[in-house]
Amino acid sequence: MALEMVAGAFLSASLQVLFDRLARPEVVDFLLRRKEFNHVLLKKLKIQLISVNALLNDAEEKQITDPTVKEWLEELEDAAYYADDLLDEIATDALLDKLEADESSGSGTRGKVSKNSKKNVSGIEKRMKEILEMVEFIANQKDLLELKVKESVASPRQPTTSLVHVSGYGRDEDKVKVLKMLREEHDDSSNLHVIAIVGMGGIGKTTLAQLLYNDDRVEKHFDHKSWVYISERFDISMATKIVLTAVTDDYPASQSSCYDNKDLDWLQNKLKKVLTGKKILLVLDNMWNGIWEHMSPPFKHVARGSRILITTRHDDVTKMMGTTSTPYHLGS
Incomplete structure:
Protein backbone atom coordinates (compact mmCIF):
# COMPACT_ATOMS: atom_id res chain seq x y z
CA MET A 1 0.00 0.00 0.00
CA ALA A 2 2.76 2.45 0.96
CA LEU A 3 4.64 1.82 -2.27
CA GLU A 4 1.50 2.44 -4.32
CA MET A 5 0.89 5.75 -2.57
CA VAL A 6 4.48 6.84 -3.20
CA ALA A 7 4.16 5.81 -6.86
CA GLY A 8 1.15 8.11 -7.16
CA ALA A 9 3.05 10.95 -5.54
CA PHE A 10 5.93 10.40 -7.93
CA LEU A 11 3.55 10.56 -10.90
CA SER A 12 2.21 13.86 -9.59
CA ALA A 13 5.79 15.16 -9.43
CA SER A 14 6.43 13.94 -12.99
CA LEU A 15 3.41 15.88 -14.23
CA GLN A 16 4.67 18.98 -12.43
CA VAL A 17 7.95 18.62 -14.31
CA LEU A 18 5.95 18.42 -17.56
CA PHE A 19 4.09 21.64 -16.68
CA ASP A 20 7.43 23.35 -16.10
CA ARG A 21 8.81 22.11 -19.43
CA LEU A 22 5.67 23.12 -21.32
CA ALA A 23 6.21 26.67 -20.06
CA ARG A 24 9.93 26.86 -20.87
CA PRO A 25 10.67 29.90 -23.06
CA GLU A 26 12.88 27.92 -25.44
CA VAL A 27 10.15 25.30 -26.03
CA VAL A 28 7.36 27.86 -26.45
CA ASP A 29 9.48 30.10 -28.69
CA PHE A 30 10.62 27.16 -30.83
CA LEU A 31 7.00 26.18 -31.59
CA LEU A 32 5.62 29.71 -31.94
CA ARG A 33 8.18 30.51 -34.62
CA ARG A 34 6.85 27.68 -36.77
CA LYS A 35 3.72 28.86 -38.54
CA GLU A 36 3.04 25.40 -39.91
CA PHE A 37 2.72 23.98 -36.38
CA ASN A 38 -0.78 23.78 -34.85
CA HIS A 39 -0.17 25.84 -31.71
CA VAL A 40 -3.53 24.90 -30.20
CA LEU A 41 -2.13 21.42 -29.54
CA LEU A 42 0.25 22.71 -26.90
CA LYS A 43 -2.52 24.49 -25.01
CA LYS A 44 -4.86 21.51 -25.25
CA LEU A 45 -2.19 19.15 -23.94
CA LYS A 46 -1.52 21.36 -20.94
CA ILE A 47 -5.25 21.64 -20.14
CA GLN A 48 -5.73 17.86 -20.33
CA LEU A 49 -2.68 17.22 -18.13
CA ILE A 50 -4.04 19.67 -15.54
CA SER A 51 -7.37 17.83 -15.63
CA VAL A 52 -5.91 14.39 -14.94
CA ASN A 53 -3.49 15.79 -12.37
CA ALA A 54 -6.46 17.01 -10.33
CA LEU A 55 -7.71 13.41 -10.12
CA LEU A 56 -4.49 11.86 -8.83
CA ASN A 57 -5.22 12.12 -5.10
CA ASP A 58 -8.47 10.18 -5.51
CA ALA A 59 -6.86 7.66 -7.87
CA GLU A 60 -3.99 7.02 -5.45
CA GLU A 61 -6.46 5.87 -2.79
CA LYS A 62 -8.77 3.86 -5.05
CA GLN A 63 -6.00 1.94 -6.85
CA ILE A 64 -5.42 -0.08 -3.67
CA THR A 65 -8.78 -1.84 -4.02
CA ASP A 66 -9.60 -1.22 -7.68
CA PRO A 67 -7.18 -2.74 -10.25
CA THR A 68 -8.79 -0.75 -13.09
CA VAL A 69 -7.79 2.51 -11.37
CA LYS A 70 -4.26 1.14 -10.94
CA GLU A 71 -4.20 0.43 -14.69
CA TRP A 72 -5.49 3.99 -15.31
CA LEU A 73 -2.52 5.38 -13.37
CA GLU A 74 -0.10 3.17 -15.32
CA GLU A 75 -1.52 4.42 -18.64
CA LEU A 76 -1.19 8.00 -17.44
CA GLU A 77 2.42 7.33 -16.42
CA ASP A 78 3.15 5.99 -19.93
CA ALA A 79 1.63 9.10 -21.50
CA ALA A 80 3.70 11.32 -19.21
CA TYR A 81 6.90 9.55 -20.27
CA TYR A 82 6.05 9.96 -23.97
CA ALA A 83 5.33 13.65 -23.45
CA ASP A 84 8.57 14.09 -21.51
CA ASP A 85 10.58 12.47 -24.32
CA LEU A 86 8.95 14.74 -26.91
CA LEU A 87 9.61 17.91 -24.90
CA ASP A 88 13.22 16.85 -24.48
CA GLU A 89 13.57 16.54 -28.25
CA ILE A 90 11.95 19.95 -28.78
CA ALA A 91 14.39 21.50 -26.29
CA THR A 92 17.27 19.85 -28.17
CA ASP A 93 16.01 21.18 -31.51
CA ALA A 94 15.69 24.63 -29.94
CA LEU A 95 19.32 24.45 -28.81
CA LEU A 96 20.46 23.35 -32.28
CA ASP A 97 18.51 26.26 -33.76
CA LYS A 98 20.28 28.68 -31.45
CA LEU A 99 23.71 27.26 -32.23
CA GLU A 100 23.06 27.39 -35.97
CA ALA A 101 21.76 30.95 -35.67
CA ASP A 102 24.84 31.99 -33.69
CA GLU A 103 27.11 30.50 -36.37
CA SER A 104 25.16 32.29 -39.11
CA SER A 105 24.95 35.66 -37.37
CA GLY A 106 27.92 36.98 -39.31
CA SER A 107 26.22 36.30 -42.64
CA GLY A 108 23.02 38.12 -41.71
CA THR A 109 20.85 35.01 -41.48
CA ARG A 110 20.36 35.10 -37.72
CA GLY A 111 16.77 34.48 -36.56
CA LYS A 112 15.88 32.08 -39.36
CA VAL A 113 14.59 28.60 -38.63
CA SER A 114 17.16 25.90 -39.29
CA LYS A 115 16.58 23.41 -42.10
CA ASN A 116 16.92 20.52 -39.68
CA SER A 117 14.18 21.77 -37.36
CA LYS A 118 11.84 22.42 -40.31
CA LYS A 119 12.00 18.73 -41.13
CA ASN A 120 11.12 17.85 -37.55
CA VAL A 121 8.01 20.03 -37.17
CA SER A 122 5.61 17.62 -38.87
CA GLY A 123 6.94 14.76 -36.76
CA ILE A 124 6.57 16.81 -33.57
CA GLU A 125 2.98 17.72 -34.44
CA LYS A 126 2.08 14.12 -35.22
CA ARG A 127 3.54 12.84 -31.93
CA MET A 128 1.91 15.62 -29.92
CA LYS A 129 -1.46 14.73 -31.43
CA GLU A 130 -0.93 11.10 -30.43
CA ILE A 131 -0.01 12.06 -26.87
CA LEU A 132 -2.98 14.44 -26.65
CA GLU A 133 -5.32 11.66 -27.81
CA MET A 134 -3.85 9.34 -25.15
CA VAL A 135 -4.32 11.91 -22.37
CA GLU A 136 -7.84 12.83 -23.57
CA PHE A 137 -8.84 9.15 -23.57
CA ILE A 138 -7.41 8.72 -20.05
CA ALA A 139 -9.21 11.86 -18.80
CA ASN A 140 -12.51 10.69 -20.29
CA GLN A 141 -12.43 7.54 -18.13
CA LYS A 142 -12.87 9.54 -14.90
CA ASP A 143 -16.67 9.15 -14.78
CA LEU A 144 -16.52 5.43 -15.51
CA LEU A 145 -13.97 4.96 -12.70
CA GLU A 146 -15.82 7.47 -10.47
CA LEU A 147 -12.71 9.57 -9.98
CA LYS A 148 -13.20 12.96 -8.35
CA VAL A 149 -11.09 15.98 -7.49
CA LYS A 150 -9.88 15.70 -3.89
CA GLU A 151 -7.77 17.96 -1.74
CA SER A 152 -4.23 16.68 -1.27
CA VAL A 153 -3.27 15.24 2.08
CA ALA A 154 0.08 16.04 3.62
CA SER A 155 2.55 13.21 3.86
CA PRO A 156 2.50 11.56 7.30
CA ARG A 157 6.25 11.09 7.25
CA GLN A 158 8.15 13.25 9.73
CA PRO A 159 11.15 15.30 8.57
CA THR A 160 14.56 13.78 9.24
CA THR A 161 17.77 15.30 10.56
CA SER A 162 21.43 14.33 10.31
CA LEU A 163 21.45 12.99 13.89
CA VAL A 164 21.75 9.19 14.22
CA HIS A 165 19.14 7.57 16.47
CA VAL A 166 20.18 3.92 16.23
CA SER A 167 23.03 1.72 17.41
CA GLY A 168 24.11 -1.59 15.93
CA TYR A 169 22.87 -0.73 12.44
CA GLY A 170 24.45 -3.87 10.99
CA ARG A 171 25.19 -2.52 7.51
Missing part, protein backbone atom coordinates in the same frame (compact mmCIF):
# COMPACT_ATOMS: atom_id res chain seq x y z
CA ASP A 172 28.94 -2.05 7.76
CA GLU A 173 29.53 -3.45 4.27
CA ASP A 174 27.01 -1.03 2.75
CA LYS A 175 28.58 1.86 4.63
CA VAL A 176 32.08 0.99 3.39
CA LYS A 177 30.91 0.80 -0.24
CA VAL A 178 29.02 4.10 -0.24
CA LEU A 179 31.82 5.81 1.73
CA LYS A 180 34.19 4.82 -1.07
CA MET A 181 31.80 6.35 -3.62
CA LEU A 182 31.76 9.60 -1.64
CA ARG A 183 35.55 9.87 -1.46
CA GLU A 184 36.81 8.38 -4.71
CA GLU A 185 38.38 10.55 -7.41
CA HIS A 186 36.95 10.74 -10.93
CA ASP A 187 38.80 11.24 -14.20
CA ASP A 188 36.07 13.35 -15.81
CA SER A 189 35.86 17.13 -15.78
CA SER A 190 32.86 17.38 -13.45
CA ASN A 191 33.38 18.95 -10.04
CA LEU A 192 30.11 17.59 -8.67
CA HIS A 193 28.92 13.98 -8.59
CA VAL A 194 25.48 12.75 -7.55
CA ILE A 195 25.23 9.47 -5.64
CA ALA A 196 21.93 7.73 -4.88
CA ILE A 197 20.95 5.24 -2.18
CA VAL A 198 17.84 3.48 -3.50
CA GLY A 199 15.50 1.14 -1.64
CA MET A 200 11.97 0.55 -0.42
CA GLY A 201 10.54 2.47 2.53
CA GLY A 202 11.76 1.51 5.99
CA ILE A 203 14.77 -0.45 4.77
CA GLY A 204 17.34 1.93 6.29
CA LYS A 205 18.33 4.42 3.56
CA THR A 206 18.12 7.44 5.86
CA THR A 207 20.01 5.71 8.68
CA LEU A 208 22.82 4.76 6.30
CA ALA A 209 23.00 8.36 5.07
CA GLN A 210 23.09 9.61 8.68
CA LEU A 211 25.95 7.25 9.57
CA LEU A 212 27.93 8.40 6.54
CA TYR A 213 27.19 12.05 7.25
CA ASN A 214 28.56 11.75 10.79
CA ASP A 215 31.62 9.65 9.93
CA ASP A 216 34.90 11.37 10.83
CA ARG A 217 36.37 10.47 7.44
CA VAL A 218 33.54 12.34 5.72
CA GLU A 219 33.93 15.29 8.07
CA LYS A 220 37.61 15.64 7.12
CA HIS A 221 37.02 15.09 3.40
CA PHE A 222 34.68 18.04 2.74
CA ASP A 223 34.90 21.77 3.44
CA HIS A 224 31.21 21.88 4.28
CA LYS A 225 28.32 19.43 4.65
CA SER A 226 24.58 20.00 4.95
CA TRP A 227 21.48 17.84 5.42
CA VAL A 228 18.11 18.68 3.82
CA TYR A 229 14.90 16.67 4.07
CA ILE A 230 12.79 16.93 0.90
CA SER A 231 9.08 17.04 1.74
CA GLU A 232 6.33 16.36 -0.80
CA ARG A 233 5.29 20.02 -0.62
CA PHE A 234 8.67 21.43 -1.64
CA ASP A 235 8.82 24.04 -4.36
CA ILE A 236 12.01 25.35 -5.94
CA SER A 237 12.16 28.61 -3.95
CA MET A 238 11.58 26.82 -0.66
CA ALA A 239 14.22 24.21 -1.51
CA THR A 240 16.80 26.84 -2.47
CA LYS A 241 16.16 28.85 0.69
CA ILE A 242 16.49 25.78 2.94
CA VAL A 243 19.75 24.72 1.27
CA LEU A 244 21.06 28.28 1.46
CA THR A 245 20.24 28.45 5.16
CA ALA A 246 21.89 25.05 5.69
CA VAL A 247 25.15 25.91 3.93
CA THR A 248 25.46 29.24 5.73
CA ASP A 249 24.95 27.84 9.24
CA ASP A 250 28.38 29.14 10.27
CA TYR A 251 27.28 32.70 9.49
CA PRO A 252 25.61 35.00 12.07
CA ALA A 253 22.11 33.73 12.81
CA SER A 254 20.62 37.07 11.85
CA GLN A 255 21.85 36.65 8.27
CA SER A 256 19.43 33.83 7.42
CA SER A 257 16.46 36.12 8.13
CA CYS A 258 17.41 38.24 5.11
CA TYR A 259 16.37 35.32 2.87
CA ASP A 260 12.70 35.99 3.65
CA ASN A 261 10.68 37.54 0.83
CA LYS A 262 13.52 37.12 -1.68
CA ASP A 263 12.76 35.90 -5.21
CA LEU A 264 14.31 32.80 -6.76
CA ASP A 265 16.89 34.74 -8.79
CA TRP A 266 18.26 36.43 -5.67
CA LEU A 267 18.30 33.16 -3.70
CA GLN A 268 20.10 31.17 -6.40
CA ASN A 269 22.69 33.88 -7.01
CA LYS A 270 23.33 34.09 -3.28
CA LEU A 271 23.68 30.31 -3.09
CA LYS A 272 26.09 30.33 -6.04
CA LYS A 273 28.25 32.92 -4.26
CA VAL A 274 28.32 30.86 -1.04
CA LEU A 275 29.13 27.57 -2.81
CA THR A 276 31.74 28.78 -5.29
CA GLY A 277 35.08 27.08 -4.70
CA LYS A 278 33.88 24.97 -1.78
CA LYS A 279 34.15 21.17 -1.64
CA ILE A 280 30.72 20.30 -0.30
CA LEU A 281 28.59 17.32 0.67
CA LEU A 282 24.84 17.89 0.48
CA VAL A 283 22.48 15.12 1.58
CA LEU A 284 18.97 15.29 0.09
CA ASP A 285 16.91 12.81 2.08
CA ASN A 286 13.66 11.41 0.69
CA MET A 287 14.21 12.75 -2.83
CA TRP A 288 11.08 11.94 -4.81
CA ASN A 289 10.41 14.65 -7.35
CA GLY A 290 11.97 16.55 -10.23
CA ILE A 291 12.99 19.61 -8.27
CA TRP A 292 16.76 19.07 -8.74
CA GLU A 293 16.64 20.12 -12.40
CA HIS A 294 15.74 23.68 -11.36
CA MET A 295 17.69 23.63 -8.12
CA SER A 296 21.06 22.57 -9.52
CA PRO A 297 22.54 25.66 -11.34
CA PRO A 298 24.29 27.17 -8.25
CA PHE A 299 26.00 23.83 -7.60
CA LYS A 300 27.91 23.98 -10.89
CA HIS A 301 30.41 26.29 -9.22
CA VAL A 302 31.52 24.04 -6.34
CA ALA A 303 35.07 22.72 -5.97
CA ARG A 304 36.17 19.42 -7.46
CA GLY A 305 35.29 16.40 -5.36
CA SER A 306 31.91 17.75 -4.19
CA ARG A 307 29.07 15.28 -3.74
CA ILE A 308 25.29 15.22 -3.60
CA LEU A 309 24.01 12.15 -1.74
CA ILE A 310 20.31 11.39 -2.19
CA THR A 311 18.06 8.77 -0.67
CA THR A 312 15.05 7.72 -2.71
CA ARG A 313 12.62 4.88 -3.29
CA HIS A 314 12.66 5.19 -7.08
CA ASP A 315 15.25 4.55 -9.77
CA ASP A 316 13.39 7.07 -11.93
CA VAL A 317 14.41 9.82 -9.50
CA THR A 318 18.08 8.94 -10.04
CA LYS A 319 17.61 9.39 -13.79
CA MET A 320 15.98 12.79 -13.25
CA MET A 321 18.85 13.77 -10.94
CA GLY A 322 21.47 12.70 -13.48
CA THR A 323 23.39 10.51 -11.06
CA THR A 324 27.01 10.06 -12.13
CA SER A 325 27.51 6.73 -10.38
CA THR A 326 25.48 3.54 -10.50
CA PRO A 327 22.69 3.88 -7.91
CA TYR A 328 23.42 1.93 -4.74
CA HIS A 329 20.47 -0.38 -4.15
CA LEU A 330 19.99 -1.16 -0.48
CA GLY A 331 18.70 -4.70 -0.09
CA SER A 332 16.83 -6.26 2.81
